[in-house]
Amino acid sequence: MVMGNSHLFMGRSNKLAVIASHLQESRLLFPGKQWQCGDLTGESAVLESNVSGSKDGKYELLSAANDLIADEIKDLMTKTGEIKGQQTDTVLAGSLAKALCYINRISKETKAGEEVKSRILVIKAAEDSALQYMNFMNVIFAAQKQNILIDACVLDTDSGLLQQACDITGGLYLKIPQVNSLLQYLLWVFLPDPDQRSQLNLPPPVHVDYRAACFCHRNLIEIGYVCSVCLSSKNQVYFL
Incomplete structure (x- = not known):
């Protein structure tokens, strides 16, 4: 969050998007669904929800972004299903x-x-x-x-x-x-x-x-076989 806040402070026109990559899904944490479609920074939505201004002196956009990201992470972890093994x-x-x-x-x-x-x-x-x-x-x-x-x-x-x-x-x-x-x-x-x-x-x-993954087992290989037709790499050769 500090990194994102610093990026927004670096320039008035700077924009920020935060995406969580989890075991079962990827979710856009910020901007959230409540932001207006035409406002990519979410600033107008913040001003509408905080008409009286920030009571603690924080910039409304940064304060709302921090709260939204924290809430989305909590919701993502809560809805995460059972993790099998050590994935x-x-x-x-x-x-x-x-x-x-x-x-x-x-x-x-x-x-x-x-x-x-x-x-x-x-x-x-x-x-x-x-x-x-x-x-x-x-x-x-x-x-x-x-x-x-x-x-x-x-x-x-x-x-x-x-x-x-x-x-x-x-x-x-x-x-x-x-x-x-x-x-x-x-x-x-x-x-x-x-x-x-x-x-x-x-x-x-x-x-x-720069090791590539073989198409047959999806393992990273150093030496493999390349198909002359589809250019796919394999770690084994199959004879028909």
């Missing part, structure tokens, strides 16, 4: 696709002559899912075609898929050495826009794991 992967590809759709909506609703510079920040604490490899790569190349940067802030184990996403789209990939310093890295590394990053001393690029 920790999320529907990340679907969440990224939803983010691209939201960016496309904003781009179409902007005035003529205005340019929208969008970027996506993924804060990841779950494991990669090789089953989502094809969908994930489609989302990455769609973002590259629209000149949308994908940044990744990884809290747990390294993510080969996000390394590829950041390298292809020109974003930054960073595995946090200490979770206690998460806010510091978010504000230092990911808050500045791409034009400002060239003037900062940022962490060096990481080695990208």
